[in-house]
Amino acid sequence: MISLRAVKLHRTHLRLRMPFRYGIATLTELPHVILAFTFEIDGRVATGVAADHLPPKWFTKDPVRAPKDEIEDMLEVIRAAVDHAFGVKAATVFEFWRELYAAQAVWAAEEKIAPLLAQFGTSLVERGLIDAFGRMHGAGFAAGLRANIFGVDLGTLWPELVGSAPRDWLPAVPAEAITVRHTVGLGDPLVDGDIPPEERLNDRLPQALDACARVYGLRHFKLKINGEEPRDFERLARMAKIFAKECAGTDWRFSLDGNESFREVGAFADYARRLMAAPELKTLWPRLLFIEQPWHREVALSDAIGELARAWPDRPPIIIDESDAETGSLPAALALGYAGTSHKNCKGIFKGVANACRLAQRRAAGEPGMLSGEDLANVGPVAVLQDLAVQAALGVESVERNGHHYFAGLAAWPTAVQDHVLKHHGDVYCRAVVAPHWPRMDVRMGEVRIGSLTRTPGLGAVPPPLDGLAAEEL
Known part of the structure; x- marks a missing residue:
């Protein structure tokens, strides 16, 4: 079984060397986070990392909301995903992600948080778990997919793919x-x-x-x-x-x-x-x-x-x-x-x-x-x-x-x-x-x-x- 035991969030602030104008925003600086995860996997301790920018005006593109508030929104969905992950116990990495995704979706709907933003939090936990599981098994991501050590069940997401595995495609x-x-x-x-x-x-x-x-x-x-x-x-x-x-x-x-x-x-x-x-x-x-x-x-x-x-x-x-x-x-x-x-x-x-x-x-x-x-x-x-x-x-x-x-x-x-x-x-x-x-x-x-x-x-x-x-x- 897989369960989450501890998470530490490291945060730093980055400045761009030149402005980046995309959509309704011009980016000159932003926070960057690295999360360090500790999981228990089949009775063994495994660690993994995940990281990302916290970029205002992409997940929601709200022209009115202040960038600092959008950054707090991103931190909120990360913390919520971690909280939900502490309550998940699953037999495979894929099942862990599916349960976490569903819990985050229910919470986001209740809080009226857009799915793209809400599942950003899920993705960071997912990345940390994939990293930890692959490191524990000595497998890179592509090799792990081909061997399907993560337990990916494609048919649960696409009925057209029932009976097939990632290595087939x-x-x-x-x-x-x-x-x-x-x-x-x-x-x-x-x-x-x-x-x-x-x-x-x-x-x-x-x-x-x-x-x-x-x-x-x-x-x-x-x-x-x-x-x-x-x-x-x-x-x-x-x-x-x-x-x-x-x-x-x-x-x-x-x-x-x-x-x-x-x-x-x-x-x-x-x-x-x-x-x-x-x-x-x-x-x-x-x-x-x-x-x-x-x-x-x-x-x-x-x-x-x-x-x-x-x-x-x-x-x-x-x-x-x-x-x-x-x-x-x-x-x-x-x-x-x-x-x-x-x-x-x-x-x-x-x-x-x-x-x-x-x-x-x-x-x-x-x-x-x-x-x-x-x-x-x-x-x-x-x-x-x-x-x-x-x-x-x-x-x-x-x-x-x-x-x-x-x-x-x-x-x-x-x-x-x-x-x-x-x-x-x-x-x-x-x-x-x-x-x-x-x-x-x-x-x-x-x-x-x-x-x-x-x-x-x-x-x-x-x-x-x-x-x-x-x-x-x-």
Whole structure:
């Protein structure tokens, strides 16, 4: 049997090296938490970790609520999930997650907390348990899925998958590298001349889009739009020229992120058709991977989407992201005509595993089945490593990564943590060649090597030393 014995929450505060504008928010600083878990598993003590940012204006996108209140909301759902987890006893990791998910859902409904936010708390406990169980058994996440040591029962989430297991649908061997899909935020400078003198960085890392493409060898991009058509058009036209120059001779690709900017279903279709008809943008569309969540969550899973899909048969692939809040979200989206969904660890790992398997099953049958890898500006020493390990296990090859762009690598962490990450994950991180020599993600030719993450027992990241970080017992 599996039971939770203790949890410690470590909290630190991180500042971005440059502002990140996404949707209705511009992020300049935020809290980051690392949770250390102690479980009892079949009479043995096992420990695991999980981590994430607490990003305002993503889980709820409430334009009125103060960021500090949203941060407290995130801490509340974490504490609630831990409290519920103390009451769970289960025979398998998957059963533990299912019971915790259900308890958190009942509590959230009573408290009128949105599922996407509520299950963020569940996901952190889930990550910690997967890490602890894998470490105890000496198995990395992908290997654990293939052997099904977690007891995943796909049929409980997708009737279409009854009788099958993750190994039937997921890669036999996880990738050793992933392609970085570089985020271009709504306020990001596109060329050096866009950077005001007072905002120019002196950390020797690229800042503008053209420099990032050149230095990192990027060939996949995620372009943020917000529905302000003249502004979106102007930025897309400029980016098309940058890609033509900096990515010449490569098979460069991009996705569009609508960040829930459209509340009227038909308005986005009209907007997209106008963009796609513009001569200045004609070089972009053959390279489009997909469009991510253009509609606000209030309408994104409405019947009007299905009506639009039937009236727009030549639409580009469109996936959900923020609307993938519950285990029933993707089935509803596929029925409406969406092409698939995204995976982020903050939305739940086992939900992501089941979704990946169902989408693979659809592809095998010749139906749309797209799974993307997206990001919450995640960073080390734990969160981004665990997310990459899961993406590799699910077979996602192009993953949005932007934590290395908006944050100064591991500069905010103690030297002991920096040295630890370089020692255990020297393929993912390298030390900056100029002072002060803090570790940064090692993006080369548009890729990050991740072999250490797929081989590490647990959920990818060797747990770092957390001494000296502010902590509280939960």
